[in-house]
Amino acid sequence: MNYKATIYIFSILCFGLLFASCQKEESEFIDETDQDETITTNSTLANLLLRTSQNPGGGDDIIDGNSCTQVKYPVTVIANGQEVVLESEADIALIQAIFDQFPNDTDTLEIVFPITLILKDFTEIEVNSQAELDALADACDGDTAISCVDFVYSISFFVYNTENEQTTTVIINSDVELYLFLFNLDEDEVISIDFPISVILQDGSTVAINNNQELEDLLDNVDCNDDGEEELSEFEENLTTGNWYVTYFFDDFDETGDFSGYEFTFATDNTAQATNGSTTIDGTWNLTTGSTPKLDLFFGANDPFDELDEDWELLEATSEIIRLKHISGGDGSVDYLTFERTPNTGGNNEEVNILIENLTTGSWYITLFQDDGDDETTNYNGYEFTFFIDGSATAVSTDQTVNGFWAVETEEDDVELVFNFNHSGEEDPFKELNDDWMVVEATQLTIRLSDESGSGQNDLLTFEREPNGNGGNDPDPQELRDILQAGTWYVDTFLDDGEDETSVFNGYDFTFSSSQTVTANNGSETVYGIWIVSVVGEALNFEFDMDSPINDADDDEYKVLQFSETSVTFIIRDSEGNIEDTLTFKKN
Known part of the structure; x- marks a missing residue:
């Protein structure tokens, strides 16, 4: 027994020494x-x-305004008056697309609170107001993630x-x-x-x-901001691979049909071609880098390919679609150009073009505005709306001018009219107009719009040519004659086949007499002519004939689009209903 006990104690001592040795080796491992x-x-x-391991918060700064937090989706925002539900960070592109609609407007983004934010340590907090969100942004230490x-x-x-x-x-x-x-x-x-x-x-x-x-x-x-060069390299590879087709071209109007049947190719040596099988147009392309990469295109001076000769800003670029825009250095209007892998066989969208022609000709008045079932039309009483071809707009009353922007967009088979008017805050009625409105009806006298509100009801907005909503029906030729004979007038607008030739009449004051004669005087000479107002069918007709040198607008087929005590607009339409010429007189 004593022998066995001795062996047992010895074994324990050996094991203890062995364990102490392993612990030492472990402690020496570091x-x-x-x-x-x-x-x-x-x-x-x-x-x-x-x-590197913290939750990256920089990808959604357009929403939360700081790089220390990340929005938990879904989240609802209102961008320039348009409600957008974001399901993921990729949907931020929807906000940017809305901001890109107008070049010179003030972009606004409102968040529908409450929202949930994920902090850099992956904990979540609920934010109930913009003030709370601003406080978090102010507290952000700027220790950016290596994402x-x-x-x-x-x-x-x-x-x-x-x-x-x-x-x-x-x-x-x-x-x-x-x-x-x-x-x-x-x-x-x-x-x-x-x-x-x-x-x-x-x-x-x-x-x-x-x-x-x-x-x-x-x-x-590592530089997490240097992915631009890689993206541009990928864009060049996509551009120079395979064939492309113009599926959308907008320059004041939808002119996609001008490039119907043409197949575009872009070579790696910066040359380009457009061919329809019988005609080949040579061109060049160049990609410029910078804060806003641009695609410079040049296809010569012949119409319509000269319309492509611009430095186009990249809006979207994948292997299947390239979306571009160009802001004119002249009038500030925005042109859009889209290339895709399959051709657009639909040509121009005539519905869009007729809407733009009607919208940008003459003045409009709001005769109905219904918001969540409440009639708020009177908020816009006294305002005369004018929509200009460059995408700008004004609403003018006796004591105020409200500036804004407009755009026409297509969504599948629907046509949408987008507004963004300046406003002073939540209580300003012009804020309520800022939305993407579906066009229900568009004629030369009436434009009816609809938008599904947050409550599920349809908001309604109607523009007509007269403040009282009669749309210019039941025309009275004597009323127009009396208006023209009162005081002197000047030519505010003359468009001949869309070309602005108003300058021909600069400096001339017109006097319409009861004898159906008209004189135009510029201080040094007097030019004579005739004018006749009559009823043709259900429309007022205006015949206008001046002597040289201001006879450019002479015609006997003008139709009266609208008139008031201070403004009269005449138009001529072609056989398809498109506006060819516009002549507007305004009272001195």
Whole structure:
């Protein structure tokens, strides 16, 4: 028995010595004095690892206004009056598209609160007002995330506690785990990474990292904002691969049909061609870099290809579609050009063109505005609306002028009219007009619009030629004669086949007499002519005939579009109903 007991005690002593030896080896696995192998809570590498694993908040700054938080989707916003439901960060492009509709307007974004934000440590908070959100933005420390480097998990860390001299192994499987692990690291803990590890860079490539220095160098020098060059390279590859077709071209009107049947190719040597099988147009292209990359196109001076000779801003570019826009340096109007892989066989959208012609000819008045079932038409009494071909608009009353913008868009088979008027806040009625309205009816006398409100009801908006809503029906020729004979007039607008030739009449004051004669005087000469107002069918007809040198507007087929005590607009339509000429007199 004594022998067995001795053997038993000896075995215990040996095991104890062996265990002490293993513990020592474990504690020596991390050399806390070796800065090349270890990471401490306040070290540069620890901070870089935190920034790489934290929740990135910079991709949605257009919504929350700071890079320290991330919006939790879905979230509803109102961009320039248009309600948009964002299901993911990719939908932010919808906001930008709305902001791109008008070149010179003031873009506004309202958030429908409450929303949930995810902080950089992945905790979530509810925000109930813009004031709360602004406070969070003010508190953002600007410690931006390194969002263009992704770790390949899992990663093993050895953790050595200098106080109790214990070593443990922690296996990390996600950014959340890594951030919380590093954030909660104690000052008396030293960690070491079990190299090699792998990271994925912005271009999708995978890189092996073998030690602390390599990892610190990579994270400290990576530029998460340099993806523009890669994207432009991808765009050039898509542009120069295969064939493209113009599926949309808008220059004041829809002119897509001008390029029907033409196949476009762009070569790597910056040459380009457009051919329809019998005619080939040579051109060039060039991609300019900068804060706003642009595609410079040149296809010569012949119509209609000279309309493409611009520096086009890239709105969207994929392997299947290229959407471009150009802001005119002259009148500030916006042209749009879209290339796709399959041709558009529909030609011009005549419905859109007729709407634009009617909208931009003469003045309009709101005769109905119904919001959530409430009739609020009287908010716009006394305002005369004018929509200009460059996309700008005005609403003028006796004591106020409200400026704004408009655009026409197509969504599948629907035509939408988008407004963005300046306003002073929530109580301003012009804020209620800012939306994308579906066109229900559009004639030369009436434009009826509809929009589904947040409550599910249809808001209604109607423009007509007369404030009282009679649309100019039951014309009275004597009323117009009396108006023209009162005072003197000047030509405010003369469009001949769409070309502005108003300057021909600059300086001339017109006097219409009861004998149906008219004189125009510019201070140095008097020009004589005749004028006749009659009823043809159900419309007022105007015959106008002046002597040289101001006989450019002479015609006997003018129809009276609208008239008031201070303004009269005449138009001539072609056989298809399109407006060819416009002549507007305004009272001095």
